[in-house]
Amino acid sequence: MTTSDNPFTTALALIAGMDPVLLGIVALSLQVSLTAVLIASLLALPLGAALALWRFPGRGVIIVTLNALMGLPPVVAGLTVYLLLSRAGPLGQFGLLFTPTAMVIAQVILILPIIAALTRQQIEELHGEYHDQLRSLGVSRPRMMPTLLWDARFSLLTVVLAGFGRASAEVGAVMIVGGNIDGVTRVMTTAIVLETSKGNLPLALGLGLVLLGLVLLVNAVAHLVGETARRRLG
Amino acid sequence: MNDLRLPATAASEIPPLTFEAVAVSHRGQRLLGPLDLRLAGCRRTLVMGPNGAGKSLLLRLAHGLLAPGAGRVRWEGGAPRQAMVFQRPVLLRRTALENLTYALAVDGTPRGQRRPRAREALERFGLAALEKRPARVLSGGEQQRLALARAWLTRPEALFLDEPTAALDPAAIRAVEAAVLDFHRRGTRVVMTTHDLNQARRLADDVVLLFGGRLIEHTPAERFFAQPRTPEGQAFLRGELVW
Numbered sequence: 001m002t003t004s005d006n007p008f009t010t011a012l013a014l015i016a017g018m019d020p021v022l023l024g025i026v027a028l029s030l031q032v033s034l035t036a037v038l039i040a041s042l043l044a045l046p047l048g049a050a051l052a053l054w055r056f057p058g059r060g061v062i063i064v065t066l067n068a069l070m071g072l073p074p075v076v077a078g079l080t081v082y083l084l085l086s087r088a089g090p091l092g093q094f095g096l097l098f099t100p101t102a103m104v105i106a107q108v109i110l111i112l113p114i115i116a117a118l119t120r121q122q123i124e125e126l127h128g129e130y131h132d133q134l135r136s137l138g139v140s141r142p143r144m145m146p147t148l149l150w151d152a153r154f155s156l157l158t159v160v161l162a163g164f165g166r167a168s169a170e171v172g173a174v175m176i177v178g179g180n181i182d183g184v185t186r187v188m189t190t191a192i193v194l195e196t197s198k199g200n201l202p203l204a205l206g207l208g209l210v211l212l213g214l215v216l217l218v219n220a221v222a223h224l225v226g227e228t229a230r231r232r233l234g
Numbered sequence: 235m236n237d238l239r240l241p242a243t244a245a246s247e248i249p250p251l252t253f254e255a256v257a258v259s260h261r262g263q264r265l266l267g268p269l270d271l272r273l274a275g276c277r278r279t280l281v282m283g284p285n286g287a288g289k290s291l292l293l294r295l296a297h298g299l300l301a302p303g304a305g306r307v308r309w310e311g312g313a314p315r316q317a318m319v320f321q322r323p324v325l326l327r328r329t330a331l332e333n334l335t336y337a338l339a340v341d342g343t344p345r346g347q348r349r350p351r352a353r354e355a356l357e358r359f360g361l362a363a364l365e366k367r368p369a370r371v372l373s374g375g376e377q378q379r380l381a382l383a384r385a386w387l388t389r390p391e392a393l394f395l396d397e398p399t400a401a402l403d404p405a406a407i408r409a410v411e412a413a414v415l416d417f418h419r420r421g422t423r424v425v426m427t428t429h430d431l432n433q434a435r436r437l438a439d440d441v442v443l444l445f446g447g448r449l450i451e452h453t454p455a456e457r458f459f460a461q462p463r464t465p466e467g468q469a470f471l472r473g474e475l476v477w
Contacts (some may be wrong), residue, residue: 129324130324130326132294132299132318132320132324133324135298135299136297136299136317136318137317137337137341137384138340139340143340151326151328232368232371233327233368233370
């Protein structure tokens with residue numbers, strides 16, 4: 001890593017030159033966060049839809065808990081997963097601590113409440129609109145679930161992207177359970193923290209720019225999808 | 235289309251629908267009833283009355299979307315196949331064709347038959363060219379015709395329409411009225427609310443007049459429009475019933 005007078009120029013050079021260290025870190029970040037989003041979505045979309053469609057005792061408690069967990073501090077999520085996965089912990093035997101799998105678990109815990117809570121809101125709103133018509137057609141409640149999830153697909157994509165944004169940008173949880181091991185569990189956010197404290201500003205800045213670009217891209221896609229859907233589907 | 239042929243006996247087999255001392259209240263305020271009403275045979279019943287008279291409530295009760303607070307709504311001999319068309323059509327965020335195949339899928343139609351039958355219905359309602367268009371960007375009249383096509387596919391014995399033409403232009407109103415007559419010709423009992431006296435004259439076999447949640451009268455159309463039995467009915471025809 002060459003140090004020039006201007007860390008910003010060096011950062012751009014690193015990105016433009018496809019620096020292998022930088023690329024490796026970006027790739028692992030994407031792999032961890034995308035896996036976490038996939039798993040969280042598979043669980044949270046049906047969960048949110050079910051919460052919107054069924055009334056049962058304890059439903060209110062679950063909704064309030066999910067809403068509260070949307071603001072769960074990443075370090076607390078990290079600490080919880082750390083305690084579960086550490087040698088002495090209940091899941092210690094699997095030896096998952098300081099692996100990408102541990103990071104995926106921590107991020108799933110972070111974003112599952114977000115996706116589930118926002119899904120519930122979206123589906124509940126749509127259900128309010130569709131309710132009479134679907135009942136008139138004789139649609140059963142279990143059947144309403146895939147119907148509503150599909151018809152809310154565009155707003156739900158925005159929800160999932162919000163989860164991805166949160167997963168890829170957080171640092172506390174992956175730092176604790178991943179350990180920021182070079183080439184194994186070092187992702188963009190943890191690398192930025194480390195390189196900054198080491199004074200290697202170009203790499204930190206380069207990673208920061210990539211992360212910023214990624215977040216921008218995700219939001220641009222979310223916006224475009226929303227606009228297109230509104231225009232095309234009404 | 236051969237859809238129009240139905241066994242001659244079918245009409246008389248539609249189970250009568252009875253309201254027995256039915257009442258609906260909300261927060262202690264009586265919105266409807268108590269009222270008794272019996273709808274039998276294959277007739278076109280037009281439910282009339284000013285805003286807030288309880289017309290929509292009556293239809294939602296009849297269709298089973300709402301449970302009465304008191305009394306009961308009963309189909310003598312079991313509920314028949316039925317459908318409802320709303321004032322603002324509720325269409326899925328899918329294409330026109332998919333809206334119809336969805337209704338067929340819910341109804342248990344085998345996969346292979348859904349598209350042909352849906353296309354047939356689109357054609358019948360003059361929507362064939364629009365099958366790939368997202369349903370919700372269609373015009374108001376097209377949307378209502380699509381809602382009617384969807385109801386048509388479920389072959390209802392009873393069809394409820396809640397002010398289906400309230401937001402439509404004259405051409406679209408004519409299309410809806412023609413569809414209503416088609417349903418009836420196929421052997422469907424039609425129960426429809428409207429504000430439009432002329433529409434009621436065109437379509438009604440009998441008239442149910444509601445006012446302030448009470449049933450004022452239930453009279454054959456020719457008698458109602460010639461000489462209503464009640465002072466309220468006479469005032470309503472003169473356009474003098476206080477809205």
